[in-house]
Amino acid sequence: xxxxxxxxxxxxxxxxxxxxxxxxxxxxxxxxxxxxxxxxxxxxxxxxxxxxxxxxxxxxxxxxxxxxxxxxxxxxxxxxxxxxxxxxxxxxxxxxxxxxxxxxxxxxxxxxxxxxxxxxxxxxxxxxxxxxxxxxxxxxxxxxxxxxxxxxxxxxxxxxxxxxxxxxxxxxxxxxxxxxxxxxxxxxxxxxxxxxxxxxxxxxxxxxxxxxxxxxxxxxxxxxxxxxxxxxxxxxxxxxxxxxxxxxxxxxxxxxxxxxxxxxxxxxxxxxxxxxxxx
Amino acid sequence: xxxxxxxxxxxxxxxxxxxxxxxxxxxxxxxxxxxxxxxxxxxxxxxxxxxxxxxxxxxxxxxxxxxxxxxxxxxx
Numbered sequence: 001x002x003x004x005x006x007x008x009x010x011x012x013x014x015x016x017x018x019x020x021x022x023x024x025x026x027x028x029x030x031x032x033x034x035x036x037x038x039x040x041x042x043x044x045x046x047x048x049x050x051x052x053x054x055x056x057x058x059x060x061x062x063x064x065x066x067x068x069x070x071x072x073x074x075x076x077x078x079x080x081x082x083x084x085x086x087x088x089x090x091x092x093x094x095x096x097x098x099x100x101x102x103x104x105x106x107x108x109x110x111x112x113x114x115x116x117x118x119x120x121x122x123x124x125x126x127x128x129x130x131x132x133x134x135x136x137x138x139x140x141x142x143x144x145x146x147x148x149x150x151x152x153x154x155x156x157x158x159x160x161x162x163x164x165x166x167x168x169x170x171x172x173x174x175x176x177x178x179x180x181x182x183x184x185x186x187x188x189x190x191x192x193x194x195x196x197x198x199x200x201x202x203x204x205x206x207x208x209x210x211x212x213x214x215x216x217x218x219x220x221x222x223x224x225x226x227x228x229x230x231x232x233x234x235x236x237x238x239x240x241x242x243x244x245x246x247x248x249x250x251x252x253x254x255x256x257x258x259x260x261x262x263x264x265x266x267x268x269x270x271x272x273x274x275x276x277x278x279x
Numbered sequence: 280x281x282x283x284x285x286x287x288x289x290x291x292x293x294x295x296x297x298x299x300x301x302x303x304x305x306x307x308x309x310x311x312x313x314x315x316x317x318x319x320x321x322x323x324x325x326x327x328x329x330x331x332x333x334x335x336x337x338x339x340x341x342x343x344x345x346x347x348x349x350x351x352x353x354x355x
Contacts, residue, residue: 039354040353065349068350100327
């Protein structure tokens, strides 16, 4: 991918936030100063989308690959709009049910956008949009072998995630809860296990984030970043929510690196026991 | 759709389409209103195989081919 331009989100982040610049998110050979990956779908209009992206601090945004629409060529200007504002694009394979479909869409994305990066999504049904593990693993293996940098959207299953990391995915992205549900992190225990088992591959929570605290929790669990869309695009005020997510991710990351105190069943007085009045 | 002898019937982005015999991928792009010489962000697959940009003018199409022309769109 091309180096960020002077007007890029990375430059803006660097100017306003030296902490982020010192603590980059590295995925493959991509270095990002923001740990927020944002989707581009469902905003009230393109300007709100751009404003939300800027407020979130994101540098890498997801796009879908779809048939060109002869009657409406505005999608092409959407692509130009994103590139003109310096965003790096992460094509997804959304809507694919089989490894075969997902591999073809990834190859089309590489040709269309000149990128080896792909958010691999192979879903099992359209009610839950939960990944089909068998097809996901098959597609991931094919794409990794074909030189792709695969960011795999995965079930929150430690074994599946370990297999994806083991086969060389650039990042593994277990779901917090189903796509667009806004249910947050429904199985933090599994997410924690996944983080403890996978230490040498970036992990992001992808899907299910409903609000800022969900993003903060993902980061406190030791995740390297979050990928979200609906929580921002469908918020009452998308730009404000994008800003909230940016702060939450930063706070969660700081809290994780600071190291939380262990939970204990009983109280432990903060004030000194000695010198109490009346003793 | 009627197909004359000098035409081939194929599927273009899911729609039945007739193109002149000997048509290439570049002709299919023109049929969709896209200039193959200036098509940033566009990719093509024929029968589920990507046809690289360099081959658009030379890859000829056969009757029954399934042509997909795609680009990036909003997504999560």
